[in-house]
Amino acid sequence: MLLSSTNRTAPVGAQRSRISNRARGSGSSPLLLAIFLILVVAATTFIFVARLYPAPPPISRDAVLVDRQYNLTLYVTGVVFLLAQLSLAYVVVRFRDRGQKARFVRGNVGLEILWTSLTLFVFVALGVLGRQAWADVRFTPPASGAIRVEGTTSQFVYAFRYPGKDGKFGRLDPRFVNAPAGNPLGIDPSDPAGRDDVVVSELIVPAERPVELLLRSEDVVHNFFVRELRLQQDAMPGLVIPVRFTADHIGDYEIVCTQLCGLGHYKMHSLLRVVSQSEFEAFLNRQATAP
Amino acid sequence: MSSNPSASSAVEARSGARPGIFRRYVFSTDHKIIGLQYFFLSLAAVTIGVFLSLGMRFHLVWPAARLPFVTGGIMTPEQYLALVTMHGTIMVFFVLTTAPQSAFGNYLLPLQIGARDMAFPRLNMLSFWLTLVAFLVTLSAFLVPGGAPISGWTAYPPLSGMGEITGPGEGAGQSLWIAGILIFCVGSLLGSINFISTTIDLRAPGMTLTRLPLTVWAWFVTAILSLLAFAVLFAGGILLALDRVAGTSFFLPAGLVVSGELQMHGGGSPLLWQHLFWFFGHPEVYIAILPGMGVVSHILANFSRKPVFGYRAMVLALCAIGLLGFLVWGHHMFVSGMNPYSSLTFSILTLSIGVPSAVKTFNWLGTLWGGKLQFQTPMLFALGFISFFVTGGLSGIFLAQPALDTSLHATYYVVAHFHIVMGVAAIFGIFAATYYWFPKMFGRKMNKTLGQLHFWLTFAGVYAIFMPMHFVGIAGGIRRYADASGASYLVSLQPLHVFMTIAAFITAAAQLAFFYNFFWSLRQGEPASANPWDATSLEWATASPPPSDNFAGQFPRVYRAPYEYSLPAAPQDFFPQHLPSEQDAPSSKGRSC
Numbered sequence: 001m002l003l004s005s006t007n008r009t010a011p012v013g014a015q016r017s018r019i020s021n022r023a024r025g026s027g028s029s030p031l032l033l034a035i036f037l038i039l040v041v042a043a044t045t046f047i048f049v050a051r052l053y054p055a056p057p058p059i060s061r062d063a064v065l066v067d068r069q070y071n072l073t074l075y076v077t078g079v080v081f082l083l084a085q086l087s088l089a090y091v092v093v094r095f096r097d098r099g100q101k102a103r104f105v106r107g108n109v110g111l112e113i114l115w116t117s118l119t120l121f122v123f124v125a126l127g128v129l130g131r132q133a134w135a136d137v138r139f140t141p142p143a144s145g146a147i148r149v150e151g152t153t154s155q156f157v158y159a160f161r162y163p164g165k166d167g168k169f170g171r172l173d174p175r176f177v178n179a180p181a182g183n184p185l186g187i188d189p190s191d192p193a194g195r196d197d198v199v200v201s202e203l204i205v206p207a208e209r210p211v212e213l214l215l216r217s218e219d220v221v222h223n224f225f226v227r228e229l230r231l232q233q234d235a236m237p238g239l240v241i242p243v244r245f246t247a248d249h250i251g252d253y254e255i256v257c258t259q260l261c262g263l264g265h266y267k268m269h270s271l272l273r274v275v276s277q278s279e280f281e282a283f284l285n286r287q288a289t290a291p
Numbered sequence: 292m293s294s295n296p297s298a299s300s301a302v303e304a305r306s307g308a309r310p311g312i313f314r315r316y317v318f319s320t321d322h323k324i325i326g327l328q329y330f331f332l333s334l335a336a337v338t339i340g341v342f343l344s345l346g347m348r349f350h351l352v353w354p355a356a357r358l359p360f361v362t363g364g365i366m367t368p369e370q371y372l373a374l375v376t377m378h379g380t381i382m383v384f385f386v387l388t389t390a391p392q393s394a395f396g397n398y399l400l401p402l403q404i405g406a407r408d409m410a411f412p413r414l415n416m417l418s419f420w421l422t423l424v425a426f427l428v429t430l431s432a433f434l435v436p437g438g439a440p441i442s443g444w445t446a447y448p449p450l451s452g453m454g455e456i457t458g459p460g461e462g463a464g465q466s467l468w469i470a471g472i473l474i475f476c477v478g479s480l481l482g483s484i485n486f487i488s489t490t491i492d493l494r495a496p497g498m499t500l501t502r503l504p505l506t507v508w509a510w511f512v513t514a515i516l517s518l519l520a521f522a523v524l525f526a527g528g529i530l531l532a533l534d535r536v537a538g539t540s541f542f543l544p545a546g547l548v549v550s551g552e553l554q555m556h557g558g559g560s561p562l563l564w565q566h567l568f569w570f571f572g573h574p575e576v577y578i579a580i581l582p583g584m585g586v587v588s589h590i591l592a593n594f595s596r597k598p599v600f601g602y603r604a605m606v607l608a609l610c611a612i613g614l615l616g617f618l619v620w621g622h623h624m625f626v627s628g629m630n631p632y633s634s635l636t637f638s639i640l641t642l643s644i645g646v647p648s649a650v651k652t653f654n655w656l657g658t659l660w661g662g663k664l665q666f667q668t669p670m671l672f673a674l675g676f677i678s679f680f681v682t683g684g685l686s687g688i689f690l691a692q693p694a695l696d697t698s699l700h701a702t703y704y705v706v707a708h709f710h711i712v713m714g715v716a717a718i719f720g721i722f723a724a725t726y727y728w729f730p731k732m733f734g735r736k737m738n739k740t741l742g743q744l745h746f747w748l749t750f751a752g753v754y755a756i757f758m759p760m761h762f763v764g765i766a767g768g769i770r771r772y773a774d775a776s777g778a779s780y781l782v783s784l785q786p787l788h789v790f791m792t793i794a795a796f797i798t799a800a801a802q803l804a805f806f807y808n809f810f811w812s813l814r815q816g817e818p819a820s821a822n823p824w825d826a827t828s829l830e831w832a833t834a835s836p837p838p839s840d841n842f843a844g845q846f847p848r849v850y851r852a853p854y855e856y857s858l859p860a861a862p863q864d865f866f867p868q869h870l871p872s873e874q875d876a877p878s879s880k881g882r883s884c
Contacts, residue, residue, distance in 0.1 A: 040678075040754050066694050066695065070689070073688060080685060096664050101864070106602065108601070112653075130693075134693045174553050234628050236628040263368045
């Protein structure tokens, strides 16, 4: 149907006359494009430089390392972004059709080798430098005095368990999970280690003490994200994933879920409360004496 | 070309008569008709996809507003997530996979290599019809009780693996979604076999591999990617369906307690799905973008009146991107709990993809350099593609590093990154291709003024939508959140969301210029000659539109490289591939065989 509406029978030779009449001139397009690209570059650079929408200040040494790598990457990619967009702007203006003859060039092997090796060097160097910020968090074994907390996620809540005075977590068995009866994690009642376990809905840790958070999930994939720690980790059903951090600044920080977990995903939320050592001990004592 | 097996139009060959309208335009085996069918399918899909995204953008800013198309009036969180899932699914599968590869590849690949049709025309027809059925099955998820699935286009189990106990839409809706994707996989697999066979076997005499237009190289590499990637998604999809309906536990570990109920599963791993899905999902990104790269190279040469700079480097870069694309899926899983040592390997490999990508960008600039640039509408969209490709590629350098990904993962930064580099850049490739080959497909040109209007509004609009989105992500704005009530800091990002939503509505409205131009030009456009852009490749050696056997029985022979523009000794500034010598340069005739 569509094809039948078109001019099938146009004589092929008739094209030549039209080519010379065709709009060869570039009009205002190249200039407009150049101005536009410059505006995009300027606006983006301004927002980054003026730090209009920054990430919140980091609260751990590891987060500082992450920020350092972030800034390095920002400088490198920023320069490339600037150069690439501005070269595009330059080229479209400089080589717009003004009746000149195009230069016949097929390529340049020397240039190809140069820019291939240059980009390979820059990108791989960035990757190698970025290794440290990752390795510090993920490869280092927990410090000997680390506070161990277990974080359990389920649709759409966080639960944090402290081992109590005995320093041991009670055994979990999903058959005993019963949130209305006060056992949301399924702590086995026959295990004495579980009797003094403390389960709360917010993560409370003392400042400047290493923490090992053992993340697990009861149902679907969830996530533990604290912006100020620059730390995000999925809670994967079937796995217990250790996350290590040391928060240096006292304060309350939001924990959010970033892994799509169902209709309440956007409400899944908790708090990381970084408190002083004495406050932390007071919290544990208070919980231990609670009925 | 006598050696070209005339496998197409078996009916036509047997009866000697022209097939009826139904056979010609509906159940056609002609690659051009099938290409157009794919094109109109993706046009329908992109329209739906854009409306879904407008629904989301509206809800993010005015969550309490009453909406006309929403059951219950005010959008619920699960309805929002259904839009998220279906927008992603429709755009990735039925637009970004379908339009650049299946639509334009089908229409143009046989023409550009001088073939009569695809190698397996009836298989080609089957591919299209499977894709159409897949589309309808996927869409039907909206109509069942519970609605469309809420697990996103990535459908991570256990959320997607246990039925409606995990949430609305996870019952029948999720099952239909999986069925749709499985059917789509089969269509894509058959299509890719066709593309590969056609490119290898049906090239015209003289059409050596180094004389293939870069578009053909791009479609060829993409077809290999599709073959390997969709096969894995198909397997993954079958396993997920079995977990849901047959009580298996491929992706479900023991001891899951959902809504207080202990589930009778055990022994599976949700990480396995993520590996299978992203083993498909990352190459899928390149399935969407590689054809666009081919199209952009092709168009830049044409409107710069210069050969593509570094043709061989461009081919090698395409192949390198294709190969590396299979080795980097783990960068989607840095925070998943995968072994942290493997993250470093995936990180370095991912950053390495920046190298062939940079090579492509440098060569595009090299093609423009010293040229005689003509700013026709396709050229503008090709230049826009380069700008987006640079912007979206560079934001990927952050995400490729696991240490940085731990604060950017699943934020709007990621949404901005992939929309610019795989969404909009690929769409700009599609627009460039549409404006460029419209005259070949329909024998008329699209209107230039409307085309320019469309370009400027869309180019500016896209930057207005997606540049601020990076900053929302850097500040910690989480994607797939139905509204900003979940965390107190999210409220401070709302002004940016308002800006992006307004930009999205304006940009979407600007697409009316395209639709009007497209349908108006079908009937009213300026008639186009066989070769309206003074181009060199074989599709311009035949009439516009081409006859049903493509070259009216006179199949071309190929004498030279694909982009011979501004040859110093030639009388014209273009030298078509099918012309034998300088004496027969295009001034004497526009079509030669």
